[in-house]
Amino acid sequence: MLEQLTAELGDALVDHQLRAGDDLWVRIRTDAWRTAGLAVRDALGCDYFCYLSGLDWLPSPFGKSEDDPTEPPPERSTEVKQGVAGGETRFQVLARVESLAQRVGITLKVDVPDDSLTIESWSTVYAGANWHERETWEMFGINFAGHPQLTHIYLPSGFEGFPLRKDFPLLARIVKPWPGIVDVEPMPAEFEGDAEASE
Amino acid sequence: MLTDRQRLAYIAGQAADARLNVELETEGMTLNIGPQHPATHGTLRIICRLDGEQVVWAEPSCGYMHRGYEKLVEVRTYPQINTLVNRIDWLGSFANEVPFILAAEKLMDVEATPRAQYLRTAFFELSRIANLVLFLGDMGVQLGAVTPVFYAFRDREHVLNLIESASGGRFHPNFNRIGGLKEDLPKGFIDETRAAMKTVRRFCDQMEELLVGNEIFEARTRGIGVIPREVALQYGLSGANLRASGVDWDLRRDQKLPMAWDKADWKVWTHPDGDCFARYWVRLQEVREAASIVDQLLGGLPAGPIMAKVPRIIKVPEGEAWVSTENPLGQMGYYVVSKGDTGPFRVKIRSASFNNISVTPWVLKGVYVPDVITILASLYFILGDIDR
Numbered sequence: 001m002l003e004q005l006t007a008e009l010g011d012a013l014v015d016h017q018l019r020a021g022d023d024l025w026v027r028i029r030t031d032a033w034r035t036a037g038l039a040v041r042d043a044l045g046c047d048y049f050c051y052l053s054g055l056d057w058l059p060s061p062f063g064k065s066e067d068d069p070t071e072p073p074p075e076r077s078t079e080v081k082q083g084v085a086g087g088e089t090r091f092q093v094l095a096r097v098e099s100l101a102q103r104v105g106i107t108l109k110v111d112v113p114d115d116s117l118t119i120e121s122w123s124t125v126y127a128g129a130n131w132h133e134r135e136t137w138e139m140f141g142i143n144f145a146g147h148p149q150l151t152h153i154y155l156p157s158g159f160e161g162f163p164l165r166k167d168f169p170l171l172a173r174i175v176k177p178w179p180g181i182v183d184v185e186p187m188p189a190e191f192e193g194d195a196e197a198s199e
Numbered sequence: 200m201l202t203d204r205q206r207l208a209y210i211a212g213q214a215a216d217a218r219l220n221v222e223l224e225t226e227g228m229t230l231n232i233g234p235q236h237p238a239t240h241g242t243l244r245i246i247c248r249l250d251g252e253q254v255v256w257a258e259p260s261c262g263y264m265h266r267g268y269e270k271l272v273e274v275r276t277y278p279q280i281n282t283l284v285n286r287i288d289w290l291g292s293f294a295n296e297v298p299f300i301l302a303a304e305k306l307m308d309v310e311a312t313p314r315a316q317y318l319r320t321a322f323f324e325l326s327r328i329a330n331l332v333l334f335l336g337d338m339g340v341q342l343g344a345v346t347p348v349f350y351a352f353r354d355r356e357h358v359l360n361l362i363e364s365a366s367g368g369r370f371h372p373n374f375n376r377i378g379g380l381k382e383d384l385p386k387g388f389i390d391e392t393r394a395a396m397k398t399v400r401r402f403c404d405q406m407e408e409l410l411v412g413n414e415i416f417e418a419r420t421r422g423i424g425v426i427p428r429e430v431a432l433q434y435g436l437s438g439a440n441l442r443a444s445g446v447d448w449d450l451r452r453d454q455k456l457p458m459a460w461d462k463a464d465w466k467v468w469t470h471p472d473g474d475c476f477a478r479y480w481v482r483l484q485e486v487r488e489a490a491s492i493v494d495q496l497l498g499g500l501p502a503g504p505i506m507a508k509v510p511r512i513i514k515v516p517e518g519e520a521w522v523s524t525e526n527p528l529g530q531m532g533y534y535v536v537s538k539g540d541t542g543p544f545r546v547k548i549r550s551a552s553f554n555n556i557s558v559t560p561w562v563l564k565g566v567y568v569p570d571v572i573t574i575l576a577s578l579y580f581i582l583g584d585i586d587r
Binding site for chain 2: 023025047048049050051053055056060064081094096100103105107126127128130131139152153154155156163164168170173
């Protein structure tokens, strides 16, 4: 039912849709992101803003941060593979809005251009998007054109780097590698000698 | 006879009154509320620019407790993440686990056994009581009434003891498993719960007598910090904050989840006013409803196994799932992206307090300094739930 409405509203705007069980995903063309926000708010009656966040589809070059630092890191795939509703870029922004009257929600996704990393801001569509965009900017380095004040929200103001990007290492695991891999102490020499003697 | 000193003070006072009547000259100043303040439930700093006693601009500064859970979960397995998400809203920990486990189960196409669903729901409501009881007492403290908070700690103890007796953890039960619960109930649990629910109901009555009918309490909360329905929706407020603005929306009733809320008979309370009093009143009713849900569910508890059949090593198939539940603080949801591994590729944690607190720059504009505390207390946030 919502698919029809969405198609009616912006047949050119929507690139791809997918429905699984009770959820609805819609992918929006980058230049129509704000228009789509207005459309779901006004025409579809999705008045409740749930969240907005980012996705980084690059596989982590650090795996699960459980490598042995004394050995060269294993080869890992760098193939970017997007999830539900597809995509063409490494970064995507996803947002969820809900209609309280119809008791349904939509997850909207949008590709973020790799070169500019900028999409339109939703802060004038949903007031609550303001903080979520600040968080996404801080964690992924995605810019939101038209946002009133893109400043740090969690991290200290001088922080460098974007922590939720997959190529940002989990520093705690680098300072102290994960136990069970390098924490095992080598057997004392005398015991080794004993073992040899008994053989 | 007046001394010279007294006469001078009198003249100064008269002059001050005259000045007041002519024109109130004030000077702008910046006031930091927090990071350490009892109204912040953790460490939140509110930067207020004041004009006299009035706030002209306010902005919360969070991040003092940011632990980066969304990064940490990427290097952990699903059962390990359960212990992490426990610590998001630490007063209602059990309720944090449920949506995450449900999201993983949705991707795996596993459903908990009926007994586990009933118990999950019952514990969910117990953690709601443990959480909101503290709010009901704490709100009094923020307004200068100390008694309620002692009652709250006294009666919350019974609920925490119940959670501890079943799971072994008072604050962080870590009791959910994919496919069910860790263990079945201990002996005598149901009888003890009935007694505890009686205590909780008595506590609610006491709060009603102590605060709701109290003249000072009403004067401090009625008409203060009004959030209209449209603003609440725009900012994504959820839970009791939204229902206090007159929106009849409760995820326990309004969505289909493999939980047992529909097996009990209860009511969603709303209040049309949207002020601090409404938020208090709605939560008070919610605790009563939660106690009734617990009683009903434990009364009709089905027999059977506590765990569904799941593989020993949990690998979640590729896909994306969004599950949210009505947590004590509001809508809490997880967007889980799996690539078919033992751990998720990405998890977006949508916590209630982050949205609830994002309305403060709007709602604090123009209020008086003492009301700032009332409004913050009535919005009711937990810092772990904002910062994650």
